[in-house]
Amino acid sequence: MAVADKYEMVCGLEVHVELQTKTKIFCGCTTEFGGEQNTHVCPVCLGMPGALPVLNREVVNYAIKAGLALESEIAQFSKFDRKNYFYPDLSKNYQTSQFDLPICIKGGLEIEAEGEKKWIGITRAHMEEDAGKLVHSGETISTSNESSVDYNRAGVPLLEIVSEPDMRTIPEVLAYLEKLVQILEYTEVSDCRLEQGSVRFDVNVSLRPIGATSLGTRTETKNLNSFSSVRRCMEYEIARQARVLDAGENVVQETRTWDEGQGITLTLRSKEEAHDYRYFPEPDLAPLIIDREWVEKIRKTLPELPAARRTRLQALGLSAYDATVITQAKAMADFFDEALASYGDAKTLANWIMGDVTRLLNTNQCRVADSPISAKQLAELLALIDKGTLSGKIAKSVLEEMYSTGKDPSIIVKEKGLAQISDEGALLGIIDSVIAANPQSVEDYRAGKDRAIGFLVGQIMKATKGQANPGLVNQLLKEKLS
Amino acid sequence: MTISREDVEYVAALARLELTEQETQEYTEQLNSILGYAAMLERLDTDGVVPTAHAVPLHNVLREDQVSPSIPQEKALQNAPDADEGFFRVPKISLT
Structure with a gap:
């Protein structure tokens, strides 16, 4: 029995999109791509003790703009929080993000997949900072004895857009992603260069028996950077979870990583405590109050959407x-x-x-x-x-x-000298010589074989290197032959 | 609300702290004492009071999107325990 006859897939997505500001979200370091390692850094994005972040106004403008394009409400009051976890790409051992009061709430977009229109809800969108970049000495993280860290990207502004678990098929997921990226590209809040990692996807997938109303246990596969990786990763994960369920076992709720080379997903973090981020309000950043006036000012900058x-x-x-x-x-x-x-x-x-x-x-x-x-x-x-x-x-x-x-x-x-020959005098001379050179075709045409005229027109076009006005040639030729 | 030994062990693990038997005992008592004191606040009627997001009555502290100079690479790496070719170098990363 095929997987699709037995199980229904449920998918929700988190999309991280890099906002195209000139500077980082909390400091004046440039966001320019490329740059020698650790040269676009300062005490703030390196997490030096005592350094204080200040929010970039343009990040808020872009977040509002994207939120409006995604038909979201813009929160009048929002704030930043610290998401605590240890990983070397995080200079401060916490990521400054938004937890319970994000800037955009309840939006969505309409997709069309396999001929059906469907509304996909967007739960929220929030502002946060990107992490640094890790380079491993070996082939993979686990085979590397050490890793190198470049913090140029740490602090680059991101908008994380979280969808509702509204998607049921891979074509729906791809349609949602294409539409989302298209809207973001239109609003020009991001250059949406997938190949440079400007947009990254986390895919939440679970299966449940057809007809079931409660959700099955999901896995989250992080950091995919192309539509084709999303598709392949989902195909793999659906088949894997179906095998687990078919064997009467339970899917483990965990974070997985996609191995592009092998085309498989692997466990990334499974320990329960790894998911406990101990969020708390960021004391170094003042809350954000966005009034109607601000929102309307940004609304006026929205382009005509797709x-x-x-x-x-x-x-x-x-x-x-x-x-x-x-x-x-x-x-x-x-x-x-x-x-x-x-x-x-x-x-x-x-x-x-x-x-x-x-x-x-x-x-x-x-x-x-x-x-x-x-x-x-x-x-x-x-x-x-x-x-x-x-x-x-x-x-x-x-x-x-x-x-x-x-x-x-x-x-x-x-x-x-490509101009079309529309001068009757010039054309008539050529027509005369073509008629003279092709008596058989002329006879055929007069005998009622209409197709013969096509041959004559072709000869005239050839003689003029295609420059004769075909309408005029037809007209003049017919007059001559009648 | 009481803090159990397990709570202390859990929080210590999250913070990557290795505690001795005696420290675990000590912190359990101290945390209970601190949180017990703060629990007094629970006696207040907070119906209709908006949760406090920030202790200082400020909002919209923003900067313009203008590039300011970064620091040189050697300064950035100055305090790093280990560095190599302009990168910070960190020991093997354990994922689980």
Whole structure:
């Protein structure tokens, strides 16, 4: 019997997202990525005795902004707490976080998975500091005799977003993560660079017999950094827990770690006491009072969010699919809107962006934001097609030229003499010679074989290196042959 | 509320403290005495009183997001018991 016929999976997620401030959450050290080890540090983030933290205002602004985008309430009163545990990546032996009074409460977002829409609740989101980075001398922690610590990342601001245990399938989990990252990217509170560790996921999974109403015992797998790791980790963990339950045993509530190389999860912390963080209010930081005025000021900075933007594009005539693809990433949607400002045919524009422009960017592994073709230049190119200056086919090669040179399409057309031949006089001469050279096709056409005209048009296009205006060629040819 | 020996042993383990038999005994008594004294507060009627989040009546102490100089690497590592190539070096990490 398949696992899915026997057990229902229940999943909740904790997502840690790095906020893109210039400085750390409690000190003025830079958050810049890269930097030589232990050079972006000071007495505060190194946890020196007597050093006092001061909260970065921008962290609060970003947390409010993300909270609003995730339809959360912004707490009027919130505070920081100390989460106590020993681990060498923690310079102070506690992490400054928020425990019982987080800044964002009760939000959520709508996902679509396997054709079904579903609301996934967000329990809370809170501000906290990141830990330092450990480098182990051996292959893994347990085979290393010593480890090296770099505190450059210690104190980088994070927003931890905790979902309700509302997800029941892996596609739902992936849809939630994609949607969440998309919203965060739109609000620009984070650069959301997964490959640099800007977003990390903790996955809580439990199984229960189909039909059961109480939750089974869960495990938490920490620190996954890609959607594919989340998917593989869940597949493994579901199968593992099912085997435990099938054998009549109990799943142990524990923290696990994902081994990417082996594709398995392993016990990280199992001792009961390791989960006792002895939270208490952070005496070194004053509480936070956020009034309506502050919240409304941030609300005004919210961009048009993906769902609203998709609806707007559909109203312009785009299909649901096209609107979804265009709004997937904010940079792409911005590119579309900018081009739309000077080229009004939304559908044609979308086709070009999703087709040739995307293909060029992908081939060159270039991000939309760094595209050498500007939105304005693309709009200009499409206008040249509409005016009859360029055929669609030649426009594609002009686009490639634009990509490699960054030049305006009108300049490329001029330099390369690519303009479409729409001059009747010039075309008539060519048509005459093609007719003269192909008497059999002419006869076939006159005998009622309509297909023969296609061959003649092809010959004319060939003679003009594709530059003849195809509509005009058709019209003139028919006149000649009738 | 009374503090048992087990409570003291548990808290000591969390704090990575190794206590002798005599110390465990001593701390159990002392903690009971301290918490017993503080328990007087439980006699107060606190209905409708908002929990105190901070002892000082301050809020929104914030700084602007402006970079200030960090300290040099050698200063950062100056008090480290062990360091190597700019890293703090720590002994084997035990996970359980």
